[in-house]
Amino acid sequence: MKDDNFLKENNARHMWHPMGAPGDSLEHPPTIIKSAEGSKITDLDGAEVVDAVGGLWCVNLGYSNDVVKDAIAKQLYELPYYSAFAGTSNPTAIEASYAVREFFKDDGIGRVFFTSGGSDSVETCLRLARQYHRIKGEPTRTKFLSLKKGYHGTHFGGASVNGNNRFRIAYEPLLPGCFHMPSPYTYRNPFNETDPAVLAQLIAQAMEDEINFQGANTIAAFIMEPIQGAGGVIVPHESLMPLLREICTRHGILMISDEVITGFGRTGDWSGARHWGVKPDMMSTAKGITSGYFPVGAALMSEVVADVFENDTRGEAGIYHGYTYSAHPVGAAAVTATLSETLRLDTKTNAAARGAQLYEGALKLAEKYDIIGDVRGGHGLMTGIEIVSDKTAKTPMDLAVMKRIHKAAYDAGAMVRLGGNNVLMSPPLTISEAEIDTVLSALDAGFGAV
Ligand SMILES: Cc1ncc(COP(=O)(O)O)c(C=O)c1O
Numbered sequence: 001m002k003d004d005n006f007l008k009e010n011n012a013r014h015m016w017h018p019m020g021a022p023g024d025s026l027e028h029p030p031t032i033i034k035s036a037e038g039s040k041i042t043d044l045d046g047a048e049v050v051d052a053v054g055g056l057w058c059v060n061l062g063y064s065n066d067v068v069k070d071a072i073a074k075q076l077y078e079l080p081y082y083s084a085f086a087g088t089s090n091p092t093a094i095e096a097s098y099a100v101r102e103f104f105k106d107d108g109i110g111r112v113f114f115t116s117g118g119s120d121s122v123e124t125c126l127r128l129a130r131q132y133h134r135i136k137g138e139p140t141r142t143k144f145l146s147l148k149k150g151y152h153g154t155h156f157g158g159a160s161v162n163g164n165n166r167f168r169i170a171y172e173p174l175l176p177g178c179f180h181m182p183s184p185y186t187y188r189n190p191f192n193e194t195d196p197a198v199l200a201q202l203i204a205q206a207m208e209d210e211i212n213f214q215g216a217n218t219i220a221a222f223i224m225e226p227i228q229g230a231g232g233v234i235v236p237h238e239s240l241m242p243l244l245r246e247i248c249t250r251h252g253i254l255m256i257s258d259e260v261i262t263g264f265g266r267t268g269d270w271s272g273a274r275h276w277g278v279k280p281d282m283m284s285t286a287k288g289i290t291s292g293y294f295p296v297g298a299a300l301m302s303e304v305v306a307d308v309f310e311n312d313t314r315g316e317a318g319i320y321h322g323y324t325y326s327a328h329p330v331g332a333a334a335v336t337a338t339l340s341e342t343l344r345l346d347t348k349t350n351a352a353a354r355g356a357q358l359y360e361g362a363l364k365l366a367e368k369y370d371i372i373g374d375v376r377g378g379h380g381l382m383t384g385i386e387i388v389s390d391k392t393a394k395t396p397m398d399l400a401v402m403k404r405i406h407k408a409a410y411d412a413g414a415m416v417r418l419g420g421n422n423v424l425m426s427p428p429l430t431i432s433e434a435e436i437d438t439v440l441s442a443l444d445a446g447f448g449a450v
Contacts, residue, residue: 004044004045007032007044008029008032008044009029011025011029011030011032012025012026012029012030013026017030018154031043031044031410031415032044036051036063036064037063037064038062038063038064038428038430039051039062039063039427039428039430039431039432039435040063040435041063041415047410049410049413049414049415049442050413050414050415050427050431050435050438050439050442051063051414051415051427051428052414052415052416052417052425052426052427052439052442053415053416053417053424053425053426053427054292054381054426054427054428054429055292056287056292056417057229057260057261057266057287057382057426058286058287058288058291058292059291059292059428060264060265060266060287060288060291060292060338060342060347060428060429060430061291061338061341061342061345061347061428061429061430062291062428062430062431063428065291065293065338065341067337067340067341068290068291068293068334068337068338068341069293070337071333071334071336071337072293072294072330072333072334072337074333075092075329075330075332075333075334076330078329079092079329080329080330081328081329081330082329083324084114084322084326084327084328085322085326089327090327090329090332091329092329092330092332092333092336093114093327093328093329093332095332095336096112096114096327096331096332096333096335096336097112097114097327097332099335099336099339099340100112100285100289100298100300100335100339101300103264103270103339103343104270104271104283104300106270106274107271107273107274107279107280107283107300108279108280108302108303108304109283109300109301109302109303110301110302110303110304110305110306110307111300111301111305111306112298112299112300112301113128113298113299113300113301113319113322113326114296114297114298114326114327114328114331114332115286115296115297115298115299115323115326116295116296116297116323116325116326116328116331117153117286117295117296117297118153118260118284118285118286118287118297119152119153119154119155119158119297120153120155120286120297120299120323121153121260121284121285121286121297121298121299122152122153122155122157122158122161122223122256122258122260122284122299123153123155123157123158124284124299124321124322125221125223125256125282125283125284125299126144126157126158126161126220126221126223126256127157127321128282128299128301128305128309128319128321129144129220129221129254129256129281129282130142130220130221131309131316131317131319132220132254132305132308132309133220134316135308135309135312135314135316135317136308137314138217138252140217140218141217141218141219141220141252141253142177142218142220143177143178143179143214143218143219143220144157144160144161144175144177144178144179144219144220144221144222144223145178145179145180145181145207145210145211145219145221145222145223145253146161146162146163146178146179146180146181146222146223146224147163147180147181147182147183147184147203147224147225147228148163148164148180148181148182148183148185149163149164149183149185149228149231149232149234150162150163150164150183150223150224150225150228150231150258151163151164151167151225151228151229151230151231152223152225152258152284153260154167156171156174156175157175159171159174160174160175160178161178161180161223163180163183163231164230164231166420177218179210179214181203181206181207181210182199182202182203182206183203183228183231183234184196184199184200184203184228184234184235184236184237184240185228185231185232185234186199187373187374187376187386187394188394196236196237196240197237197239199237200236200237200239200240200243201239201243203240203243203244204240204243204244204247207222207244207247208247211247211251211253216251216252216253217252219251219253220253220254221253221254221255221256221281221282222244222248222253222254222255222256223255223256223257223258223284224241224244224255224256224257224258225257225258225259225260225261225262225272226241226257226259226262226267226271226272226273226275226276226278227261227262227267227272227275227379227380227382229260229261229262229382229424229426230261230419230424231419232376232384232386232419232420232422232424233376233377233382233383233384233422233424234376234384235376235377235378235379236276238276238277240276241257241273241276241277241278242276242277242278245278245279245280248281254281254282254305255278255280255281255282256280256281256282256283256284257271257272257273257278257280257282257283257284258283258284259271259272259273259283259284259285260284260285260286260287260297261287261382261426262275262380262382263283263285263287263288263289264285264287264288264289264339264342264347265288265342265347265348265351265380265429266288266351266380266381266382266426266429267348267351267379267380267382268348268349268351268352268355268379268380269348269380270348271283275379275380279302280302281301281302281304281305282299282300282301282302282305283299283300284297284299284300285297285298285299285300286298288338288342288429289335289338289339290331290334290335290338291338291341291342293334293338294328294330294331294334295325295331296328296331296332296334296335298335345430347429347430348380348429350429350430350431351380351381351429352380354381354427354429354431354432354433354436355377355378355379355380355381355382355383356378357433357436358377358381358383358425358427358436358439358440359375359377359378359383361436361437361439361440361443362375362377362383362385362440362443363375365385365440365443365444365447366385368444368447369447369448369450370391371387371388371389371391371397371447371450372385372386372387372388372447373386373387373388373391373394374386381425381426381427381429381431382425382426383424383425383426384419384422384423384424384425385422385423385443386421386422387401387402387405387421387422387423388421389401396420396421397421398421399421401450402418402420402421402423403418404449404450405423405446405447405449405450406418406423406446407446407449408445408446408448408449409423409442409443409445409446410442411445412441412442412444412445412446413438413439413441413442414438414439414442414443416439416442416443416446423443423446425439427439
């Protein structure tokens with residue numbers, strides 16, 4: 001390993017970072033994280049802070065789970081790689097697919113298609129949704145519906161159903177045939193509607209209207225996050241997902257629940273769809289599936305969807321899609337170990353309790369600081385705090401001030417994440433009560449520094 005100054009100086013000279021301008025990274029060297037333990041990370045200068053980001057909404061088990069680490073290490077010596085393209089398989093992948101299917105049995109999941117991450121899982125769901133209709137003899141169903149403010153990764157398909165223009169504009173034109181409904185964002189929406197139940201009804205009406213306009217027989221699928229994460233932790237009214245589920249069913253449109261963040265306990269339930277009492281047709285997952293220890297995702301199919309593919313009589317069911325690292329044996333070993341640890345530790349229960357603590361603490365901070373425009377969360381360990389420079393006009397705080405908040409919070413003991421003018425938090429699901437207190441006092445210091 002090179003010395004510390006070498007690392008700081010060289011970072012952006014050779015490496016481009018996702019989600020940032022290369023010039024900015026050259027000018028402002030990033031915080032370099034060199035080690036981690038439990039829910040804490042340590043930077044190159046030796047500062048140790050609570051990681052309220054959970055890596056990137058993914059290190060659900062914290063950084064010290066030796067069961068998962070040992071499973072990965074062992075598998076590297078047994079079989080570090082073999083292809084799972086049709087014709088060959090490997091024992092850990094078979095085991096992992098069983099574990100994932102069991103984990104999501106109550107969601108109606110019947111089959112597992114492994115990928116290398118969340119964007120891959122979304123892409124897989126979108127493609128297989130089109131193919132599903134083709135197999136059923138409805139090849140005109142090719143369009144996709146989604147919600148504004150949603151984040152579905154950065155492949156062209158996922159970016160096309162994304163609802164934040166930051167991820168779209170530079171890469172347009174995107175996939176044709178993608179249409180967006182309003183987000184369940186009570187703080188800002190085109191109806192000026194602050195009642196979440198009424199807003200849910202309005203979104204459902206907008207969806208019906210769009211389906212009638214497009215023609216139901218042209219629409220393949222609707223994709224949504226049960227709780228919108230990267231878009232600012234936008235929690236819908238409990239009626240929204242069931243309402244949209246009913247509309248999808250009535251019009252023969254597949255519902256894809258994008259569970260890349262909400263899967264595996266983050267909402268206080270094992271899946272976000274289950275949190276709202278909904279059974280989707282497909283689920284895209286990643287992140288918590290290995291607690292971030294190995295890059296794995298999975299696209300999950302309901303029994304009904306599986307049935308259509310497996311009983312195809314038209315010769316249309318060949319899945320000519322997939323990745324070199326689909327069902328990677330080392331990733332698969334990580335999956336089985338992570339799911340077994342997730343269940344053993346019952347992380348969803350701690351996520352619900354610590355999530356309530358973080359949300360209530362953030363609400364208290366909102367009483368103290370006028371710059372806090374909106375606090376969102378209260379459903380597991382996902383909390384968003386929207387910062388404004390003028391509370392009446394709801395003017396989004398500018399980035400320079402957001403960065404000041406971020407740095408002051410870090411100096412006071414917590415890493416948080418900025419998403420535009422939102423402070424976003426998604427710590428490990430194993431985080432302790434005392435560590436959440438540290439996050440709250442660090443936020444207090446952050447907001448106090450404005
Ligand atoms: C809901 C959702 N879908 C998809 C993705 C993309 O996942 P990945 O970054 O692993 O490709 C993310 C990433 O944060 C996400 O939050």
